[in-house]
Amino acid sequence: MSQAPSSPELTASPVAARRRVVVVAVCWALVLLDGIDTFIYGSVLPDMIDGGHLGLTDALAGNIGSYTTFGMLVGTILSGTVTRWVGRRPTVFASVGLFTVATIGCGIAPSAAVFGLFRLLCGFGLGALLPIAIAYGMEFTTGARKALATGVIMTAHQAGGAIAPLIALGLVESAGWRWVFLVSAVPALVLLPVAFRMLPESPAILAGRGHGEAAASVAADHGLDVVRAPERTDRWESLKALFRGRQWPTTLLFWLTSFAGLMLVYGVGQWLPKIMGELGYETGDSLLFSTALNVGGIVGMLVAGRLADAVGARRIVVIWFALTSVFVYLLGVHLPVAALYVVVFFAGLLLFSGQTMVYATVGAHHDPADRDTALGWVAGMGRFGAVFGPWLGGTLLAAGHAELGFAAFALTGVVGAVTMALATVTIRVLRPASAGTGG
Template sequence: MSRLAPSARGSRLALLVVGLCWLAVLFDGLDMFIYGSVLPHLLETKTFGITADQAGDLGSYATFGMLVGALTAGTVADRIGRKRLMIGCVTLFSLASGICALSGSVAVFGLGRTLAGVGLGGLLPTAISMVSDYAPRGRGALVIGLLMTAHHAGGILSAYVAKWLVDPVGWRAAFWVCVVPLAFAPVLVKLLPESLSFLVAKGRTDEAHALAARYDVELPAADGKKSAADRWDALLALFRGREWIQTLLYWLASFGGLLLVYGVATWLPTLMRTEGYELASALTFVVVFNLGGIVGMLVAGRAADTFGAPRISAIWFALTAAGVYLLSVHLPMGVTTLVVFLTGVFLNSAQTMIYATVSIRSTPDNRATAVGWTSGMGRFGAVFGPWLGGQLLAAGHGDWGFTAFALAGLSSMVFIGIAALRTARPGARAGVDQELVTAH
């Protein structure tokens, strides 16, 4: 048998890396969405005596853990390597799901969700870096977009796990399924290569050159790390002159956007139950919502390239707000399913368009800082969203849940719309795609 040509070997390696990272992100999505999928059962059976406001707190624990994981992932990856960090993240959120499955109290369950969130928050940016290193030349945006679909595929899987296991076996079985990815960690150890960017950054150039030449992939350029003073100056630049107005608008838009994303992701099945739908139907909406998310991720970039990211972000948030509000109205099943699908299309990509807007309108030397801090401020909205839904439900205002989330979408539309009125900086397009997806 003849040996593979270099380009074929590079394609084979890219397929391997993308496939492994896609599965890891699939498990990430499963673990993230499983709580929202089993939450209606937990509340109806009064598991641990859990109340609606406690349920909201538990949802926020995971998103707080994600904030910690996302903020620390880069530093940890620079020390131990992206491959080891990915393995560590998969191991952490799998074992944390085991803690949830074994828990006998709200406190222990909350600890499990917090630890799971740390692993979940660290995995996605690390996986994106990995596939970017090994993507075939000219296909970087394509493979990143493909990777992002895995998270929503995990959300779809979580709904089916809940439908198949919770009623006949119990809610703990759903979390035991989330422990299964632990068996995937040895596969990553054996098959996943180390990040080329990490090898270059650590001065292991011979190893990096050999790997890049063997599989015909492009070797990343050495990344000149900024000093602490440089990073501080880049942050201060976001507030010099009248830039603080623009920066604040972006942060507020991101806060409302992620409040909406994680609030709906956590409470969608439960709120649909309060609207009178059966549990099976409520979980079907989770499937449809995430199918919309996959479609939205595939079409948003093209729409933004045609009409501009700021305009698309504002329009997407307006359509999201309309869709979320309509979910509070008991419509015929077919109409509701369509509304849930379209809401998933717009909601899950509207936030990404905020990052695109920030990236396009930032100078090249300050872009990473601007996008990173916009994402970081938005993460506080991700923590607040699940808590807000729980407070409304606990106060007997579950019917206001969708309205509150719709108002968050409208606020993001207003903030990003005002920010977009400022003149865009020219020549800031390069590098947008990877940075905006990594921030998400």
């Protein structure tokens, strides 16, 4: 793909700049919904298990968490490819609609089996949205701020994760766990009609599907480079590009890093309240630890994004994963509650933004025409870690070894640092001419 530079006047136009901000803001709001619906399950788990609701046990709850992340795995992988076929915009709204309806279904589920089915369907939609939203943010951001744009959009996911425990705290005792799911779905019903009017189609996707004039129009409206690309008749071209030539070792190592990152994100994110409860902390503190974890994640997205744009996303991933292993291990050490809140905050600052910078690395490494597919597959392969993390946490809890959970997740951080370091070696040694801008 080649791009003709847009005029400085067009790029600097206040109207075009505002339109780009609107696109990023809409993606942020949609990812906020994603974050709430992702983390709401972990927020109600202690009450559901302790109260025997739907017959949930630690092991069964872990299995349902894995159903969700398996759905995310499938949705994530499919979204990158389907986007090339039908467009980015329809895929976004289909994914948000699906996880909203499924969340309502969770609130009215009559049994654990039906509840698990709705969490599986919810996962399809949740997984499909994130890579597309990140691709939107990178495409509609000008200059050397694409890693920061990725971080900004992903702060919404952590904001959703911080809000979810507060919804649970406000509703579980007074109204019951079902109302937590029902209330969580309400914002989407308000936001979707607004987002539908304000979110444009991707110029890169339009150009790749042979709609050059439409692509040029959207690019001009938003002060972006004019996309000039031949129509791709091979629907699998973007997937083949991930392995062509000597690209395959880098691709596989990106996938392994994403596996480690999402195992951390979903393992620690889902089981933190329950493990903390098992280690003797009060229920209120256990839930608020999740809020502190996600508030740290919000700060981490902004810090890591700025640093990644300055020194390279790959370098930040290696450092962040190594530090994550230290702070996650400290979560299992018996500390005063005040000190533990600090540790939880820094663990969240590192682990969420470390995985997000994996996405920034992959997005910068690939051509814009292949970005949706590359992001979809790296997130999708990482979802195997997201499936394994909740399962591992549930298994350790069921066996009475809650104290081993954080040690296992800390080891995962070391693995992520090593695999991204090896990916950097393959880029510099095997494909020095196409190293991209990922660090």
